[in-house]
Amino acid sequence: MAQNIYDDPKFFAGYSQLPRQVHGLKGAPEWNAIKAMLPPLEGKRVADLGCGFGWASRWMRQQGAASVMGYDLSEKMIGRARADTDDEAIHYRIADLDRLELPVDSFDLVYSALAFHYVADFDRLVGMMHRALTLGGALVFTIEHPIFMAASQPDWIEDEQGRKIWPVNGYSIEGERRTNWFVDGVLKYHRTMGTTLNTLIRQGFQIDRIEEFAPTTAQISENPGLAEELERPMMLLVSAHTT
Amino acid sequence: MAQNIYDDPKFFAGYSQLPRQVHGLKGAPEWNAIKAMLPPLEGKRVADLGCGFGWASRWMRQQGAASVMGYDLSEKMIGRARADTDDEAIHYRIADLDRLELPVDSFDLVYSALAFHYVADFDRLVGMMHRALTLGGALVFTIEHPIFMAASQPDWIEDEQGRKIWPVNGYSIEGERRTNWFVDGVLKYHRTMGTTLNTLIRQGFQIDRIEEFAPTTAQISENPGLAEELERPMMLLVSAHTT
Numbered sequence A, B: 001m002a003q004n005i006y007d008d009p010k011f012f013a014g015y016s017q018l019p020r021q022v023h024g025l026k027g028a029p030e031w032n033a034i035k036a037m038l039p040p041l042e043g044k045r046v047a048d049l050g051c052g053f054g055w056a057s058r059w060m061r062q063q064g065a066a067s068v069m070g071y072d073l074s075e076k077m078i079g080r081a082r083a084d085t086d087d088e089a090i091h092y093r094i095a096d097l098d099r100l101e102l103p104v105d106s107f108d109l110v111y112s113a114l115a116f117h118y119v120a121d122f123d124r125l126v127g128m129m130h131r132a133l134t135l136g137g138a139l140v141f142t143i144e145h146p147i148f149m150a151a152s153q154p155d156w157i158e159d160e161q162g163r164k165i166w167p168v169n170g171y172s173i174e175g176e177r178r179t180n181w182f183v184d185g186v187l188k189y190h191r192t193m194g195t196t197l198n199t200l201i202r203q204g205f206q207i208d209r210i211e212e213f214a215p216t217t218a219q220i221s222e223n224p225g226l227a228e229e230l231e232r233p234m235m236l237l238v239s240a241h242t243t
Helices: A009-015 A031-037 A055-062 A075-084 A122-132 A193-202 A217-222 A224-230 B009-015 B031-037 B055-062 B075-084 B122-132 B193-202 B217-222 B224-230
Strands: A045-049 A067-072 A090-094 A107-113 A133-144 A164-168 A175-181 A183-190 A205-212 A235-242 B045-049 B067-072 B090-094 B107-113 B133-144 B164-168 B175-181 B183-190 B205-212 B235-242
Touching (some): A009 A183, A031 A133, A031 A205, A031 A235, A045 A055, A055 A067, A055 A090, A067 A075, A075 A090, A122 A133, A122 A193, A193 A205, A205 B193, B009 B183, B031 B133, B031 B205, B045 B055, B055 B067, B075 B090, B107 B122, B122 B133, B122 B193, B193 B205, B193 B235
Parallel strands (some): A045 A067, A045 A107, A107 A133, B045 B067, B045 B107, B067 B090
Antiparallel strands (some): A133 A235, A164 B164, A175 A183, A205 A235, B133 B235
16 A cells, blocks of 8 residues: 555645645646646546645536546545535545556546656556546646656755756666655655656557646746756656557 | 767777777667667668668668668768678768758668767657658667756766765756767757657657666676666667657
């Protein structure tokens, strides 16, 4: 079973104060890039894996999705998602993505934001999603970028000229990474870009687009702290469809 | 026109002593990975872009390719390729990949090893290759990995624990990179993984496989210096086909 950090009170308290949790999708700088990768939502049956507070689930219904099933490991997240949602076509369920089995041929879109890097068995998950999608169905997801995750000490350092450097090592050595994020020892799984994309292809997906999120000039003007995201990609965005 | 470092006598002297130039394909640790990505060669019409001394061109004919056209910017490379080849179905031409136009619908496989990162206009090149290939034709190429190329000072540094770190910065800022390699100011073009793959997809290729070359345990036993290649990928290998 996946580690459930989200129900740790200390983690939850910190996490709930992140801009993207306070302000929803508008607080996520990569949201416009994600939107551009989504298929038209009108009439679609959507699964939202790692739905958190349900921000994206509700947005997709507003865009005309026929139904949205949101899944999350955290009781606290699902509890708040249910409290914040008044829509009979959105359902939230507690589920571990390392074990979840969606019904076969039941969804037109599987969406997931920043959840799959907590999943140990990506191959199982991708096969399951392929079975759950109809033919031509779309998969759009974001994960922490492997450049961001690989290193043993993933934090900025300065070079001799005082320029920021992001360290990379152990890139080809996949598996567990432990970091401290609100609490100590948050468990994530590093996979190379090659493994992520080849797993999708092998399980029957065709890759449509890859984005390594970088802020726009306008975003940096508004929030100068985002400039460091040009130095190394923090997030990988992928869209694909079943064949 | 692309920078022609290869005909610089100092560069050529150093370059010619690289294991992969002295020993050919056996001297390239990624060669087995490339071979696994190639389609069956029997009867295929092949273009080898950046063919150098012609090692791969000759190997492909040995595997049954009907014909091989090798292209390289360097007169010295093409001169030696011609001198080393005795096969009427292999032709070598001097050509700049920034300008080369192959005849339409004339090749079943386009292959290129470590040449495309010298090309300024990748979009033009990919469109041209797509037109030159028959429907379902294969493109297999290797480039320096964007993790390897991105940084302003692309060289190992040591962290406080004495562990090797590869520096990344400026990843999302694409374009010229200058490095010193046998001579000063070798000009390369950094593109993100996203740009490389999205360009292929937009021009009508379907991605089949991505490899970020990492040595096997057996390779490291034989050549312990290769272990550092596990820390960060130096080469990106891509296979795709036209649709």
